[in-house]
Amino acid sequence: MNSITPRPVQFGEFFDALYGYGPFPWQAELARRVAEASPDAPCWPDALALPTAAGKTACIDMAVFALACQSNRAPQERAAPRRIFFVVDRRVIVDETFERARNLASKLRNAHDDGIVKTVADRLRLLSGEEEPLACFRLRGGMYRDDAWARSPLQPTVVVTTVDQFGSRLLFRGYGSSAGMRPIHAGLAANDCLILLDEAHCANPFRQMVDAVERYRQWAEKSSGIGATPFHFTLISATPPADIEDSITAKDEDRRHPVLGRRLNASKPAKLVVARSARGDNAPEGLARRISDEAVKLVSDERKAIGVIVNRVATAKLVYETLRKAAEDVTLLTGRMRAIDRDEVVHGLDSLKTGAEREERTRFIVSTQTLEVGADLDFDGLVTECASLDALRQRFGRLNRNGRPLEARATIVIRADQTNPNSKTADDPVYGTALSETWQWLNTKAINDEVDFGYAAMEGIIPVGDELGNLTQQAPDAPVMLPAHVDAWAQTSPRPTPDPDVSLFLRGPDRGAPEAQVCWRADLQPGMPQDRQIEIVSLCPPASSECVSVPIHILGSWLAGNLSVHNPDDSDIEGAKVPDATESLASRGRRRQVLCWRGPDDSRLIASRADLRPGDTLVIPAELGGWDTFGHKPADSAADLGDRAYLQSRAKAVLRIHPDLVKQWPEPARALFTKISLQKEESEDSDEDENELQQALDALAELDELAEPDARRKWKWLKDAVSELAKDRRRKKLAHPAGGIVLQGSRRIPEHMASAGTLTSEDDSYSATVRVPLDDHLEGVERWAKRIGEGAGLPESLAADVALSARLHDVGKADPRFQLWLHGGNPWAVGPPLLAKSDRTHARNSGCRHELLSVRMIENSGLLESAHDEDLVLHLVASHHGHCRPFAPVVDNGNPVEVEETILGRRMSACTDTKLERLDSGVPERFWRLVRRYGWWGLAYLEALMRLADHRRSAEEQQQIEARESAK
Numbered sequence: 001m002n003s004i005t006p007r008p009v010q011f012g013e014f015f016d017a018l019y020g021y022g023p024f025p026w027q028a029e030l031a032r033r034v035a036e037a038s039p040d041a042p043c044w045p046d047a048l049a050l051p052t053a054a055g056k057t058a059c060i061d062m063a064v065f066a067l068a069c070q071s072n073r074a075p076q077e078r079a080a081p082r083r084i085f086f087v088v089d090r091r092v093i094v095d096e097t098f099e100r101a102r103n104l105a106s107k108l109r110n111a112h113d114d115g116i117v118k119t120v121a122d123r124l125r126l127l128s129g130e131e132e133p134l135a136c137f138r139l140r141g142g143m144y145r146d147d148a149w150a151r152s153p154l155q156p157t158v159v160v161t162t163v164d165q166f167g168s169r170l171l172f173r174g175y176g177s178s179a180g181m182r183p184i185h186a187g188l189a190a191n192d193c194l195i196l197l198d199e200a201h202c203a204n205p206f207r208q209m210v211d212a213v214e215r216y217r218q219w220a221e222k223s224s225g226i227g228a229t230p231f232h233f234t235l236i237s238a239t240p241p242a243d244i245e246d247s248i249t250a251k252d253e254d255r256r257h258p259v260l261g262r263r264l265n266a267s268k269p270a271k272l273v274v275a276r277s278a279r280g281d282n283a284p285e286g287l288a289r290r291i292s293d294e295a296v297k298l299v300s301d302e303r304k305a306i307g308v309i310v311n312r313v314a315t316a317k318l319v320y321e322t323l324r325k326a327a328e329d330v331t332l333l334t335g336r337m338r339a340i341d342r343d344e345v346v347h348g349l350d351s352l353k354t355g356a357e358r359e360e361r362t363r364f365i366v367s368t369q370t371l372e373v374g375a376d377l378d379f380d381g382l383v384t385e386c387a388s389l390d391a392l393r394q395r396f397g398r399l400n401r402n403g404r405p406l407e408a409r410a411t412i413v414i415r416a417d418q419t420n421p422n423s424k425t426a427d428d429p430v431y432g433t434a435l436s437e438t439w440q441w442l443n444t445k446a447i448n449d450e451v452d453f454g455y456a457a458m459e460g461i462i463p464v465g466d467e468l469g470n471l472t473q474q475a476p477d478a479p480v481m482l483p484a485h486v487d488a489w490a491q492t493s494p495r496p497t498p499d500p501d502v503s504l505f506l507r508g509p510d511r512g513a514p515e516a517q518v519c520w521r522a523d524l525q526p527g528m529p530q531d532r533q534i535e536i537v538s539l540c541p542p543a544s545s546e547c548v549s550v551p552i553h554i555l556g557s558w559l560a561g562n563l564s565v566h567n568p569d570d571s572d573i574e575g576a577k578v579p580d581a582t583e584s585l586a587s588r589g590r591r592r593q594v595l596c597w598r599g600p601d602d603s604r605l606i607a608s609r610a611d612l613r614p615g616d617t618l619v620i621p622a623e624l625g626g627w628d629t630f631g632h633k634p635a636d637s638a639a640d641l642g643d644r645a646y647l648q649s650r651a652k653a654v655l656r657i658h659p660d661l662v663k664q665w666p667e668p669a670r671a672l673f674t675k676i677s678l679q680k681e682e683s684e685d686s687d688e689d690e691n692e693l694q695q696a697l698d699a700l701a702e703l704d705e706l707a708e709p710d711a712r713r714k715w716k717w718l719k720d721a722v723s724e725l726a727k728d729r730r731r732k733k734l735a736h737p738a739g740g741i742v743l744q745g746s747r748r749i750p751e752h753m754a755s756a757g758t759l760t761s762e763d764d765s766y767s768a769t770v771r772v773p774l775d776d777h778l779e780g781v782e783r784w785a786k787r788i789g790e791g792a793g794l795p796e797s798l799a800a801d802v803a804l805s806a807r808l809h810d811v812g813k814a815d816p817r818f819q820l821w822l823h824g825g826n827p828w829a830v831g832p833p834l835l836a837k838s839d840r841t842h843a844r845n846s847g848c849r850h851e852l853l854s855v856r857m858i859e860n861s862g863l864l865e866s867a868h869d870e871d872l873v874l875h876l877v878a879s880h881h882g883h884c885r886p887f888a889p890v891v892d893n894g895n896p897v898e899v900e901e902t903i904l905g906r907r908m909s910a911c912t913d914t915k916l917e918r919l920d921s922g923v924p925e926r927f928w929r930l931v932r933r934y935g936w937w938g939l940a941y942l943e944a945l946m947r948l949a950d951h952r953r954s955a956e957e958q959q960q961i962e963a964r965e966s967a968k
Contacts, residue, residue, distance in 0.1 A: 005072045006119050008035035011065050014116045018061065018107055024260045025253035026050065027058050035066040037079040044194065044232040047240040047247040051455045052373075052397025053263045053354070054250065056236050059196050060084060060101050060158055064108075064134060067156055068123040075793020081230040082127065083193040084158045087166050087206075088373060095339060095346070096375060097198075098138040098160040105158070108133040128154040129787065139165045140339065140544060150181070150188050151955075153941075153948055154791040163206055164515070166195070167506040168614070170213060172489040172940070173499075175615025176517070178599070180882025182492045184947055187940030190217060191229040192792070198236045199373040199394060205478035205508035207235060212481040212505075213937070219483070220935030226942070229793075239390045239472060242465075255456075262403035268396050268453040270382075270410035272439075272446055279417035279425075287415050288318035291383055294411040295319075296326055298381035299362055302406045305352050307379035308366045309395045311387055311430055317632065320366045329363040335370040336631025338519070339545040340641050340648075344714060345634070352377045354402045371398060378402050386414035388434035389441070389462075389471035396453040410453065414439050431473055438471045476508035490936045493885045503614070514614035516555055517547035518630055522640035522660040523738050524595070524621040530605045532737055533595045533619070539734065539742045540654050542597055542617050546645035550630045555618065556609025558629055559592050595619045622660075636711070638664045644717040653721040653728070653745035658736050666707040666715055669722075672696040677740040693733075693741075697726035721745075770839055770961040774813055775904055777836035777953065782807040784949035784956075792945060797868035802946050804867055805876035807904070809950065810836055812853030814901040815912055834901065837954070851880055852888055852917075853899065856910035863906065871926050872934075876946045878916070878923065886924040888916040 006014065011031035015023040023031065030045070037043035050056055066080040086097055109132065111118035124133040130152065137149040139161035149159045159166075168175045169185040177185060190213060197206060210233045217231060240247060255261050273294060277286035287310075295306050308323075310316050313336050320332040333345050351359045353376050369387075371377065372394040378401040384392065392412070400408035414435075417425040421436040428435045442451050445461055452458070462468065485500045503514060519542050524533055593607040597617040606612065620626055622640055627633035640661060646654045662670055662677045676693055700706070701723040707715040725731050730746040785806035789799030813819070814834055822838040823829040855878050858864065867873045878884040896913035916923055930939050 003122075004119050005123060006065065006069050006116060008032045008066075008069055010116055011035065011062070014065055014120060015058070015061060017115060017117045018104065021259075023058065024055055024257055026248055026250060027055060027062065030059075030248055031062040031065060034062055034080065035069040037066070038077065039079050039228070039230070041079070042246070043079045043230075044234045045246045045248050046233075047235040047237060047244045049237065049240050049244075049247045049249045051238050051250065051264065052394060053401045054254075054260065056198065057086075057097055057100050059234070059236070060086060060097075061104060063194055063196075064104065064124070064156065064158070065120060067127070068120040071123040071127050075791070076228060078793075079230055081192050081194040081232065082154065082156050083188060085166050085189070085193060085195045086158065086160045086198065087163055087195060088160070088198045089163055095138065095140070095342065098136065101134075101136045101158040101160060105132075105134040105136045124156045127156060127791070128152065129791065130155055134158065136160075140549075150184050150944070151948065152952065153188060153192070153788055153945055163197075163506055164503070164614070167206060167209065168502055171209075171502045171505065172492055172936075173502045175514075176617065177615070178882070179493055179495070183879070183882065183885060183940040184944040187937060187942070187944035190231065190937035191226065191941045193231060195233045196236060197233070199238070203235055203237060204241060204475040205504075206506055207233070207241075208478040209481060209505045216481075216483070216486055217935060217937055220938050221933045222938075226794075226798075226934060226938035229941075238393055239468070242469075259403075263401065264403075264455045266400050266403040266408070266454050267457065268382075268399050268408055268410060269450050270396070270412050270453050272442060272449050272451065273411055273413045274416055274419060275413050276416050278415040283415050283417060284312075284315055284318055287385065287413065288315060288322050291315075291319050291385065291413050292322040292326065294413060295323060295364055295381075295383045298383065298409060298411065300407075303380035303409065304358070304360065304362050305379050306362075306364050306381040306383065307371070307377065307398055308364060308383045309371055309398075310366075310368060310385040311428075313368055313631070315385065316366050316368050323364050323366065327362065327364055329361060331363065331365045332632055333365060333367045333370065334632055335368065336548055336550070338548050338631075338633070338637075338641060340644060341632075341634055341637050343545075344637070347713065349377060352379070354378050371395070376401075378404070380406060380408060382408075382410040384410065384412055386412050386418070386435055386439050388431040388473045389438045389468075390473060391431065392438065393453065393458065399453075412442070412451075434471055434473055441467075441471055478505045478508050481505055486936050487931075490931060490940075491886055493883045493889075494887060514552045515549045516552055516612055516614065516616040516618060517542070517544065518550050518555070518618045518620060518626070519547045519642070519645075520620050520622045520627070520639045521642055522622040522638075522664065523656055523658045523736065523740075524619065525738070526593075526621050526624055528621075528738075530595070530603075533605070534600060534603050535737050537595060537597055537603070537619050538600045539736070539744075540642045540646050540656060541599075542619060542642070543645035543649035545648055546641040547617065548627070548631045552609060552612050552614065554630065555612060558626060559594070559607055559609065561591050592624060594621070594624070636714075640664065643721065647717050647721050651748045653724045653731075653743070655721055655725060655743045656736060656740070657743065658738060658740035662740075665718060666711065668703060668706060669700055669715075669718060672700055690733075694726070697722055701726040770837060770958055772836045772838075772957050774810060774834040774836040777957070778807055778810060778904060780953040780956065781809065781950050784952045785946055788945050788949050788952075794945070798872075798942070800866075801868050801872050802876065802942060802949075804863070805873045805880075806946050806949050808858050808863065808873075809854060809877045809880045809946070810850065811857045811903050811908055812850035812855075812899075814857070814899050814903060814908070815850060815853055816897060816899065817912075818850055834903070837957075849881070849883065849889060849891055851878055851883065852914045853910060853912055854878075855916060856914045857899070857908040860910055861906055861908045869933075871930055872942065875926055875930055875939075876943060879943055880947050880950060884916075884923050884927065886927040887919075888914075888921065888923045890917045 012022050012028055034043055063084045070078045070080045108121040111121045121133040135155050135157045137159045139159055164175055170189040172182050172186045174182050174185045214231055255264055275287050275290035295308050298306050308319055313334055316334055323330045377398050379399050382399040384395045399410055418436050419439055421433050426433055426436040445451055488496050488500050523536055591607050593605050596606045597603050597619050643654055657673050657677045659677045662673050705712055706719045724745055725743050728745050732744040734742045736742050782803050785803045789802045813836055819830050822835045855874055864870045883889050893913050896911055898911050900909035
């Protein structure tokens with residue numbers, strides 16, 4: 001492996017090797033600054049005050065390069081963080097930014113020739129000890145077991161996510177995450193990390209929240225080695241707040257740059273138009289008609305690609321339907337779409353990306369605010385609904401983005417009842433009075449009803465101070481975050497009552513309408529029993545890429561029986577104002593009951609908003625529909641995308657051969673599997689059935705193409721899944737509870753088949769159960785804990801205590817009832833060696849929590865004499881499944897037994913009736929002592945290090961078993 005450390009001045013060489021061209025001047029300057037930084041010297045600026053098309057997502061490249069440059073430093077001397085969180089407020093941009101990060105990771109992984117890219121890759125590998133130089137994840141919606149980004153504390157990682165997803169995890173309340181994982185997420189999000197917030201609508205409250213966390217990270221008696229880890233926050237905004245002192249801006253060198261200068265100096269004249277018929281109850285329809293008319297007028301020999309950006313999801317749908325009557329090629333793109341559908345739409349826009357070869361056809365792209373920030377699309381013409389000045393400037397970043405030599409033109413359309421800032425209708429639900437104020441200001445600057453929105457032209461007229469403040473979106477201040485708030489959030493098991501609402505600190509008061517995820521399944525039927533629905537969904541658990549994000553108030557109204565509940569003021573900005581009196585949309589029809597998926601053990605049917613939590617996932621029978629209410633589903637897209645999402649997110653094949661799913665497939669697959677889908681019971685299988693199934697799989701796998709040319713990309717996943725299952729002789733064949741069969745692959749598919757990458761947010765390999773002796777498992781976890789503690793730069797005493805807790809964490813599994821469970825309930829099979837895990841578990845384990853018994857056995861063993869902090873060792877053992885923060889769970893112990901076993905050469909004993917669930921057990925007091933000793937996020941970080949050592953060892957054990965079986 002290359003032992004050379006890259007130098008800060010080599011960023012230009014690195015960038016050119018990645019992309020075939022050099023960085024812009026500001027990029028080179030900032031890259032050198034962050035690569036040279038130390039804990040006591042300037043690192044990331046407070047803000048990047050740069051216009052659109054200035055290449056701001058290259059901050060990811062800079063952060064990764066800086067980490068490689070500092071890889072030879074001791075952890076305490078490193079200023080470059082391992083984890084890079086790129087936080088955005090637009091769902092489409094989560095995906096686009098992720099693709100850039102994934103492309104970077106791929107080039108690092110595949111760098112084989114000596115050169116700067118391989119040098120950087122090798123240094124990143126040295127930091128983690130892993131084969132993967134850089135891991136990339138997108139975290140765009142809460143999902144059960146959405147944990148893979150938190151797999152290793154040493155792995156250089158890029159996470160592209162949203163304000164709600166990151167912020168809730170930082171504050172111990174991860175939307176959609178399990179209670180047990182919340183301390184791990186909080187510990188990793190607050191330590192050794194860089195937060196890049198890109199043009200967030202709620203920049204002010206989020207920034208205040210992060211500032212408070214940064215201060216509170218130091219509130220600890222012993223912060224050395226924990227609170228000293230890197231923690232940086234940078235706001236990326238063309239119009240940053242006035243109180244920002246340290247910022248990077250475009251300089252003369254940037255304006256003279258042949259590419260960036262062309263973009264900055266491009267002229268973008270915009271005509272100002274009032275939609276006279278858009279007022280009162282007729283405003284949406286009148287506005288949509290005028291916008292559509294103006295879009296058609298912009299078409300010319302030069303202008304073929306026309307973008308349309310509006311302020312409401314409902315308006316976008318109206319414009320889309322209106323334009324389809326006048327033009328053939330119209331695309332609708334909103335954040336209220338399933339990611340798979342969105343990916344298909346965005347793929348069709350590749351020719352509109354910056355620098356791409358243009359197509360000679362007229363097309364219209366209708367969108368909401370989801371295209372304002374970061375979207376790499378280059379329109380020839382633009383029609384936009386009037387908005388605040390900062391939002392408009394972002395939208396104009398999509399017009400002639402690359403500064404091409406064409407006559408780019410635009411039109412800004414405003415509703416007639418919003419032109420006067422003093423009118424009752426001027427206070428827009430999204431932009432407030434800034435929309436009308438911006439319109440008035442534009443008219444004062446207009447020449448012949450036109451204003452040039454080019455960056456250079458606008459820079460010469462844009463106001464400063466209070467006048468600018470009146471024209472921009474004003475995010476409210478967040479509440480003051482008090483230590484009492486953090487005390488409450490740190491209690492993750494159980495959560496206290498009352499529990500402060502974290503959304504107030506992420507978005508500010510009256511902002512941040514909470515959202516849940518929704519997906520559809522064709523093999524569910526309304527009225528099915530709860531247990532049956534859970535069993536069916538467990539065969540193919542939901543993945544975030546098949547879900548659409550929906551505000552909970554809209555879901556609640558839909559559940560109550562309303563047929564049309566779309567809020568006309570629903571914008572596509574996460575964190576928009578929470579609507580008032582949404583419960584007034586009372587039931588007008590029959591209540592709907594659907595499955596709320598929280599994993600196999602905690603899922604249940606719900607029928608009201610009161611049962612929903614932010615980040616929940618609802619699985620709706622396809623027969624009930626709802627996609628037109630919640631968002632937009634392209635007409636040619638299947639209702640059920642479960643198998644496709646599973647393949648992409650878990651890199652394993654699953655195929656539900658169920659009649660209602662098979663009929664969605666293209667003809668060759670439908671014909672081959674229609675008969676097979678009628679098989680109901682495994683017990684009825686015959687050799688003839690199995691041969692018929694294998695022949696159908698082989699026949700489909702051998703087809704050159706599965707679908708017609710226009711649909712081949714959409715159905716490629718099915719061919720990949722079938723091809724893999726046809727070759728997989730260890731695949732499982734299960735009876736589908738609603739008819740048909742389910743095939744589950746046993747191995748990971750090649751990376752090119754999983755479009756989201758093999759390391760994704762739904763990966764669950766560390767939980768797989770294989771037969772492992774207890775002593776082997778404990779020693780393996782201890783090795784991982786030592787490696788992680790050393791790599792994280794923990795002080796020697798802390799690292800030793802983390803390793804000691806890892807060595808002892810599972811000794812409570814010596815409980816004979818636990819061993820009986822691991823042996824499938826067969827008492828004759830129980831015997832040495834003691835097992836840590838097995839693939840023969842019987843029903844559900846009952847009895848005491850093994851981690852609590854571990855605490856008692858450790859206390860009686862004399863092993864704590866070697867601990868530097870006995871409280872810490874006992875807490876890390878007690879909390880290694882997420883409990884005891886602060887109270888131990890209450891369990892029915894049945895008939896307690898005495899346990900006495902020799903483990904790792906030491907005789908240990910204790911009674912299974914630990915009494916640690918009692919309020920006077922000392923467990924809560926120990927938790928609070930450690931919080932004060934190490935800090936809220938410091939203690940969570942130590943828990944994360946030990947628990948992730950356990951996860952990594954479990955994954956390693958699974959891989960070893962799979963490798964041995966594959967070699968047979």
